[in-house]
Amino acid sequence: xxxxxxxxxxxxxxxxxxxxxxxxxxxxxxxxxxxxxxxxxxxxxxxxxxxxxxxxxxxxxxxxxxxxxxxxxxxxxxxxxxxxxxxxxxxxxxxxxxxxxxxxxxxxxxxxxxxxxxxxxxxxxxxxxxxxxxxxxxxxxxxxxxxxxxxxxxxxxxxxxxxxxxxxxxxxxxxxxxxxxxxxxxxxxxxxxxxxxxxxxxxxxxxxxxxxxxxxxxxxxxxxxxxxxxxxxxxxxxxxxxxxxxxxxxxxxxxxxxxxxxxxxxxxxxxxxxxxxxxxxxxxxxxxxxxxxxxxxxxxxxxxxxxxxxxxxxxxxxxxxxxxxxxxxxxxxxxxxxxxxxxxxxxxxxxxxxxxxxxxxxxxxxxxxxxxxxxxxxxxxxxxxxxxxxxxxxxxxxxxxxxxxxxxxxxx
Numbered sequence: 001x002x003x004x005x006x007x008x009x010x011x012x013x014x015x016x017x018x019x020x021x022x023x024x025x026x027x028x029x030x031x032x033x034x035x036x037x038x039x040x041x042x043x044x045x046x047x048x049x050x051x052x053x054x055x056x057x058x059x060x061x062x063x064x065x066x067x068x069x070x071x072x073x074x075x076x077x078x079x080x081x082x083x084x085x086x087x088x089x090x091x092x093x094x095x096x097x098x099x100x101x102x103x104x105x106x107x108x109x110x111x112x113x114x115x116x117x118x119x120x121x122x123x124x125x126x127x128x129x130x131x132x133x134x135x136x137x138x139x140x141x142x143x144x145x146x147x148x149x150x151x152x153x154x155x156x157x158x159x160x161x162x163x164x165x166x167x168x169x170x171x172x173x174x175x176x177x178x179x180x181x182x183x184x185x186x187x188x189x190x191x192x193x194x195x196x197x198x199x200x201x202x203x204x205x206x207x208x209x210x211x212x213x214x215x216x217x218x219x220x221x222x223x224x225x226x227x228x229x230x231x232x233x234x235x236x237x238x239x240x241x242x243x244x245x246x247x248x249x250x251x252x253x254x255x256x257x258x259x260x261x262x263x264x265x266x267x268x269x270x271x272x273x274x275x276x277x278x279x280x281x282x283x284x285x286x287x288x289x290x291x292x293x294x295x296x297x298x299x300x301x302x303x304x305x306x307x308x309x310x311x312x313x314x315x316x317x318x319x320x321x322x323x324x325x326x327x328x329x330x331x332x333x334x335x336x337x338x339x340x341x342x343x344x345x346x347x348x349x350x351x352x353x354x355x356x357x358x359x360x361x362x363x364x365x366x367x368x369x370x371x372x373x374x375x376x377x378x379x380x381x382x383x384x385x386x387x388x389x390x391x392x393x394x395x396x397x398x399x400x401x402x403x404x405x406x407x408x409x410x411x412x
Contacts, residue, residue, distance in 0.1 A: 143411030163252030168221015292354030
């Protein structure tokens with residue numbers, strides 16, 4: 001009889017996959033292979049979300065993310081709007097259901113167009129000196145020292161300060177909102193999730209106060225541009241404004257910090273990889289892409305709801321069923337990548353889905369790439385003898401993320 005990994009159990013005729021099991025997170029290859037063998041879709045249960053069907057390969061993920069038969073908004077497919085679908089969400093969080101990541105066209109195109117227009121005014125290459133200055137300031141404070149909690153000292157504040165600068169947030173607002181959202185980063189279960197959401201009430205109120213200030217006295221930054229679009233041109237509602245700015249703030253640093261953390265861990269623990277990094281500064285961009293593929297910090301996309309009874313990749317799907325593109329599986333699909341379980345620092349081509357695919361592709365992907373590149377460049381330039389410190393990091397058991405927590409480095 002075939003061996004079933006401890007992080008996958010067979011219950012009747014359905015395989016139960018435990019996607020927060022540390023064994024799976026440390027070595028996802030065997031379970032991903034078992035998923036592919038089961039078919040283009042597998043069924044999992046996620047905390048607070050319930051039953052979800054995940055794609056198991058690259059082709060199915062790409063197809064799902066461009067399939068108009070599925071919606072982000074559950075209202076049409078299920079008869080229940082997002083606020084009722086996620087009944088456990090505190091009432092004050094209702095404006096976040098107006099986020100562009102939870103909307104379909106034409107609303108999604110309208111909101112994304114406004115955000116893209118604001119982003120287009122900023123050249124990411126021009127931001128690199130400012131990013132380097134922020135990195136150096138943080139590294140000055142962090143080291144040289146032993147056993148540095150690198151998330152607290154570096155990988156979190158760097159992207160947090162970068163997205164805050166882009167949004168044009170004053171320092172006191174950034175600090176207040178960062179403190180309010182901090183519990184979200186360490187959610188590992190339903191109770192913690194709901195408790196963390198209650199901390200968001202203060203952050204949402206702070207942003208509303210800030211928008212009022214911007215209406216009276218505009219300032220440089222994306223937030224002010226969006227406030228102008230909301231007020232002067234009526235292109236988005238107050239709730240859409242709040243949801244858009246909060247989404248940019250959250251997505252603009254949470255994913256990047258995990259990308260940087262995983263990259264630092266790999267470089268500090270693999271002498272051969274570090275030698276390649278030092279010897280080929282011109283290829284570091286390729287290495288960032290490979291980290292995005294191999295690690296896949298965001299494991300899966302937001303839920304998509306079937307608009308009708310249909311067949312997807314040969315599998316019957318009922319109206320209202322929830323599907324998600326499993327990006328980790330797509331990025332480790334041997335049909336798309338040679339030797340997908342191996343980290344190849346100069347892999348080319350590398351058509352990974354680390355930033356998603358289709359209409360909801362990550363808005364800030366160029367900024368994330370620049371932040372990761374600058375973060376690695378500056379840390380190893382300043383502290384070339386950096387190495388791992390005890391205790392070793394653990395895998396963050398937060399559904400949907402493939403990330404380390406508790407990474408400590410000796411900065412020398």
